[in-house]
Amino acid sequence: MAYKIENDNGVCIFTINREEKRNAVNDEVMNGLREVISYIKENKSISFLVITGAGEKAFCSGGDLSEFHSLKTEEQAFSMLSKMGNILYDLATLRVPTIALINGAAVGGGCEIATACDFRLVASHAKCGFIQGTLSITTGWGGGTYLFERGLRHDRALKMLVDAKSYDANLLYEIGWAMRIFEGSKEQALDEFILEMRKIHPSVHQAYKEIELRKWKERNMYERVMEEIRLCAKLWESDAHNEAVYRFLNKSK
Numbered sequence: 001m002a003y004k005i006e007n008d009n010g011v012c013i014f015t016i017n018r019e020e021k022r023n024a025v026n027d028e029v030m031n032g033l034r035e036v037i038s039y040i041k042e043n044k045s046i047s048f049l050v051i052t053g054a055g056e057k058a059f060c061s062g063g064d065l066s067e068f069h070s071l072k073t074e075e076q077a078f079s080m081l082s083k084m085g086n087i088l089y090d091l092a093t094l095r096v097p098t099i100a101l102i103n104g105a106a107v108g109g110g111c112e113i114a115t116a117c118d119f120r121l122v123a124s125h126a127k128c129g130f131i132q133g134t135l136s137i138t139t140g141w142g143g144g145t146y147l148f149e150r151g152l153r154h155d156r157a158l159k160m161l162v163d164a165k166s167y168d169a170n171l172l173y174e175i176g177w178a179m180r181i182f183e184g185s186k187e188q189a190l191d192e193f194i195l196e197m198r199k200i201h202p203s204v205h206q207a208y209k210e211i212e213l214r215k216w217k218e219r220n221m222y223e224r225v226m227e228e229i230r231l232c233a234k235l236w237e238s239d240a241h242n243e244a245v246y247r248f249l250n251k252s253k
């Protein structure tokens, strides 16, 4: 199965389980994310959602280019991008705190998933970046909009997007994208973080999130995410994008 969902005493852990593809997101993973979001909405005993990837090499390498490369037109691209864009919006607006447990590289859409989460705990060896520019596209799942809302200095957020390269963990911490860097096992890093969080009643965590989400509603967050996705869909059908994806998929041949 392309994903795993576990409930560890009120902490719901979603693991993308496609190590051989560096945990790239395909339709099955998207449907899994939908499933976990619905589960949390219906199950009030869940206090946290954690997203992570299988193995140590990658948290998530973004959209599965071998599957999504068949989408050629703007409308075809928009249909896939907006499906994931809606899922990420639902994730970002969940009542419970969300934690990206970044066990390895988070690039492209993987970096967008992490940015849509409230907290980013980053393994010291992990490199993360919005590398979409190297594929002649922009962030296609709303990640640019979330990044600009995350309180990073504007120049640092913008530079992270236009650099289109991966940053190491120290730099991610320095610019304020990573909340914490960890050495050793991700399970231990998560346990320590959850232990601190549990000192405060879940209703308090949820009340603070509500305050932030109200701000987002007033700032038309959903509409802005959809406009971002439309921009990416337009670039998706360009020759430059098609050629870049072809090069990636044929790099070792």
Ligand SMILES: CC[C@@H](C(=O)O)C(=O)SCCNC(=O)CCNC(=O)[C@H](O)C(C)(C)COP(=O)(O)OP(=O)(O)OC[C@H]1O[C@@H](n2cnc3c(N)ncnc32)[C@H](O)[C@@H]1OP(=O)(O)O
Residues within 6 Å of the ligand: 020, 021, 022, 024, 057, 058, 060, 061, 062, 063, 064, 065, 066, 067, 068, 105, 107, 108, 109, 110, 112, 131, 132, 135, 138, 139, 140, 141, 248, 249, 252
């Ligand atoms: C679609 C939405 C869009 C968005 O909105 O942002 C995107 O996400 S665009 C996709 C952006 N992602 C990429 O461009 C892929 C980037 N991948 C990498 O840079 C590297 O794979 C890595 C994540 C840094 C890991 O490097 P490494 O450990 O050296 O692994 P390999 O590169 O050798 O990959 C192993 C294996 O996995 C396949 N792979 C990796 N990422 C993807 C992907 N996103 N889609 C499909 N396949 C992917 C890679 O092709 C290798 O396959 P094999 O050669 O068959 O072993």
